[in-house]
Amino acid sequence: xxxxxxxxxxxxxxxxxxxxxxxxxxxxxxxxxxxxxxxxxxxxxxxxxxxxxxxxxxxxxxxxxxxxxxxxxxxxxxxxxxxxxxxxxxxxxxxxxxxxxxxxxxxxxxxxxxxxxxxxxxxxxxxxxxxxxxxxxxxxxxxxxxxxxxxxxxxxxxxxxxxxxxxxxxxxxxxxxxxxxxxxxxxxxxxxxxxxxxxxxxxxxxxxxxxxxxxxxxxxxxxxxxxxxxxxxxxxxxxxxxxxxxxxxxxxxxxxxxxxxxxxxxxxxxxxxxxxxxxxxxxxxxxxxxxxxxxxxxxxxxxxxxxxxxxxxxxxx
Amino acid sequence: xxxxxxxxxxxxxxxxxxxxxxxxxxxxxxxxxxxxxxxxxxxxxxxxxxxxxxxxxxxxxxxxxxxxxxxxxxxxxxxxxxxxxxxxxxxxxxxxxxxxxxxxxxxxxxxxxxxxxxxxxxxxxxxxxxxxxxxxxxxxxxxxxxxxxxxxxxxxxxxxxxxxxxxxxxxxxxxxxxxxxxxxxxxxxxxxxxxxxxxxxxxxxxxxxxxxxxxxxxxxxxxxxxxxxxxxxxxxxxxxxxxxxxxxxxxxxxxxxxxxxxxxxxxxxxxxxxxxxxxxxxxxxxxxxxxxxxxxxxxxxxxxxxxxxxxxxxxxx
Numbered sequence: 249x250x251x252x253x254x255x256x257x258x259x260x261x262x263x264x265x266x267x268x269x270x271x272x273x274x275x276x277x278x279x280x281x282x283x284x285x286x287x288x289x290x291x292x293x294x295x296x297x298x299x300x301x302x303x304x305x306x307x308x309x310x311x312x313x314x315x316x317x318x319x320x321x322x323x324x325x326x327x328x329x330x331x332x333x334x335x336x337x338x339x340x341x342x343x344x345x346x347x348x349x350x351x352x353x354x355x356x357x358x359x360x361x362x363x364x365x366x367x368x369x370x371x372x373x374x375x376x377x378x379x380x381x382x383x384x385x386x387x388x389x390x391x392x393x394x395x396x397x398x399x400x401x402x403x404x405x406x407x408x409x410x411x412x413x414x415x416x417x418x419x420x421x422x423x424x425x426x427x428x429x430x431x432x433x434x435x436x437x438x439x440x441x442x443x444x445x446x447x448x449x450x451x452x453x454x455x456x457x458x459x460x461x462x463x464x465x466x467x468x469x470x471x472x473x474x475x476x477x478x479x480x481x482x483x484x485x486x487x488x489x490x491x492x493x494x495x496x497x498x499x500x501x502x503x504x505x506x507x508x509x510x511x512x513x514x515x516x517x518x519x520x521x522x523x524x525x526x527x528x529x530x531x532x533x534x535x536x537x538x539x540x541x542x543x544x545x546x547x548x549x550x551x552x553x554x555x556x557x558x559x560x561x562x563x564x565x
Numbered sequence: 566x567x568x569x570x571x572x573x574x575x576x577x578x579x580x581x582x583x584x585x586x587x588x589x590x591x592x593x594x595x596x597x598x599x600x601x602x603x604x605x606x607x608x609x610x611x612x613x614x615x616x617x618x619x620x621x622x623x624x625x626x627x628x629x630x631x632x633x634x635x636x637x638x639x640x641x642x643x644x645x646x647x648x649x650x651x652x653x654x655x656x657x658x659x660x661x662x663x664x665x666x667x668x669x670x671x672x673x674x675x676x677x678x679x680x681x682x683x684x685x686x687x688x689x690x691x692x693x694x695x696x697x698x699x700x701x702x703x704x705x706x707x708x709x710x711x712x713x714x715x716x717x718x719x720x721x722x723x724x725x726x727x728x729x730x731x732x733x734x735x736x737x738x739x740x741x742x743x744x745x746x747x748x749x750x751x752x753x754x755x756x757x758x759x760x761x762x763x764x765x766x767x768x769x770x771x772x773x774x775x776x777x778x779x780x781x782x783x784x785x786x787x788x789x790x791x792x793x794x795x796x797x798x799x800x801x802x803x804x805x806x807x808x809x810x811x812x813x814x815x816x817x818x819x820x821x822x823x824x825x826x827x828x829x830x831x832x833x834x835x836x837x838x839x840x841x842x843x844x845x846x847x848x849x850x851x852x853x854x855x856x857x858x859x860x861x862x863x864x865x866x867x868x869x870x871x872x873x874x875x876x877x878x879x880x881x882x
Contacts, residue, residue, distance in 0.1 A: 290751055367793055411753070424797050434607055435797030436728070436753075445793055447786040447812055453819035454812070456793045463794075469764040476684055476762055476773045477780075478795060480741050480752030495764055495771070502770035 258404045261397040261555040267547045271401065274508045278484065279408045285506040287484060289409035294485040295475060295496060298416035298423055300530050301489045301512055302431060304383065304393040306521040307343065311358055311418045313390070314377055316341070318361035332356070352465055358419060359443055363460030367421060370458060374425045388559065394430040397553045402431055405485065415475060416440040417467040417492055439478045441466040471496040489514065490530040501543055509544045511535055516549040519556040575721045578714040578872040584864045588718065591825045595801065596725050602823040604801060606726035611802040612792060612813060615733035615740055617847055618806045618829055619748060621700065621710040623838040624660065628675055628735045630707070631694055633658070635678035669782055675736060676760055680777030684738060687775060691742045705876065711747040714870045719748055722802065732792060733757040734784040734809055756795045758783040788813040806831065807847040818860055826861045828852055833866040836873040
């Protein structure tokens with residue numbers, strides 16, 4: 249059968265089952281020229297959330313750990329910052345206080361840690377940290393915590409003419425530092441939260457400097473607005489893991505023609521973590537409860553993925 | 566000599582001369598693996614202004630003519646709009662009054678003509694107009710006024726691994742309507758002025774609606790800020806035609822490694838128009854006077870282009 253060998257070889261870290269079959273079938277249908285579901289390559293846009301969808305976000309998003317390290321450094325320089333609850337909670341490592349604050353407040357220290365830097369300085373600073381920083385529970389570096397099945401899915405989509413985008417609540421510049429290496433996604437296909445910026449003519453070359461003011465908090469409805477701004481087309485495939493991704497997935501499913509939307513469900517305490525509706529920084533309630541009604545598929549990390557991380561020692565590595 | 570046949574065939578509508586040679590040489594150098602000026606494909610970003618750089622902007626930008634037609638329609642619906650000088654000048658066709666207003670004011674009616682529409686409605690409305698609207702002086706449709714030498718340059722850059730972007734002061738959604746057909750540039754590689762937007766859950770599918778509020782006026786320094794936001798890398802090649810493009814070109818030239826920046830000079834009264842510093846909507850003073858000092862090359866439309874439009878009747882069509 250035409251294409252069958254490639255199909256058999258695709259997504260090797262996904263267990264055979266309904267989710268894998270549905271994804272492979274969708275990609276086969278939209279790429280079949282002359283078929284009823286054919287989608288021209290230009291319109292094959294796939295949008296992925298990052299934290300919890302492409303890499304581990306538990307017990308806190310990677311950028312929060314980065315901010316924690318940076319905020320400690322900043323508060324040593326300027327102790328008055330400790331009067332802000334989120335800064336105080338960061339420095340004291342008070343995860344309970346941190347997770348009780350609004351998500352937007354929690355990101356404030358994260359933004360503070362790069363305000364005033366040029367883009368080049370921020371990239372260098374973030375890379376210096378992330379290339380060696382370790383996850384507190386998994387006992388290995390954060391950059392080894394990308395999900396292997398998702399990298400395979402991104403590769404499979406791209407091999408079939410899709411353009412793959414990250415649409416993240418995380419900082420756009422932070423995610424750009426790792427997206428190419430971890431996911432094969434170039435900087436221009438990363439959409440995320442951003443600070444305002446300004447151009448400075450420093451005399452020996454112009455630089456862009458980040459300002460201590462939020463430009464866009466890329467979560468919920470804002471993800472769709474930023475998709476419109478950056479991509480300019482409605483995606484036909486979307487993947488998320490929380491209510492913050494629900495608008496993006498429903499927007500994806502709301503257009504004409506073949507479409508597909510997925511949630512990854514973190515139900516794998518053995519290989520990763522098991523959490524959903526009670527995880528403050530990534531609420532998953534409406535999306536979980538109404539996925540069926542909205543036509544969103546649920547991928548079970550435990551059942552649908554034969555492997556989670558590159559080195560999770562389950563015999564596949 | 567390696568690659569010589571392709572080089573001879575590239576840019577056929579450019580006259581042999583210093584500009585053509587410099588461009589072909591630059592592309593050859595940055596793509597020569599192992600050479601001292603090699604640039605990895607991921608970093609081969611080229612940024613082009615649109616109005617006056619990729620298509621004719623004289624006597625007014627195409628989007629202004631679109632706004633003129635739309636504003637007439639709107640003012641018939643709501644005559645109170647005529648109290649605003651820019652609206653009044655639009656409807657009366659008073660180009661003198663219009664060009665005496667700040668550029669930002671002139672764009673206000675343009676934005677007013679798509680506020681309240683969904684993205685799909687705006688695209689359909691703009692396409693309905695532009696597919697048939699004619700230039701007032703050139704006697705042919707606006708969509709035939711793209712510059713053939715620039716389309717060849719875009720193709721040549723892409724054939725050599727560049728990604729080509731438009732960074733325009735015009736409306737991002739307006740330019741997206743024509744960019745793929747005229748220049749082979751997909752919507753996601755168009756950066757421009759934008760209105761704020763919001764997501765609406767209309768019940769039978771979510772839509773993005775444009776709001777009557779400016780989000781970004783993509784001119785001068787803001788072009789660089791938007792390059793940082795959308796592209797996330799410093800371009801290595803830039804092309805403009807006015808002071809509005811100067812920051813973008815200087816930013817491009819300000820990085821390390823091989824870089825190239827160009828201005829097109831409108832000095833061709835016979836085939837297009839001759840204008841520069843006195844054209845209100847596209848001031849070209851500092852850029853023209855200091856191009857040499859900044860290391861920016863000047864392309865003369867009259868001398869460097871053997872052909873301007875696809876049907877300019879100079880024997881090449």
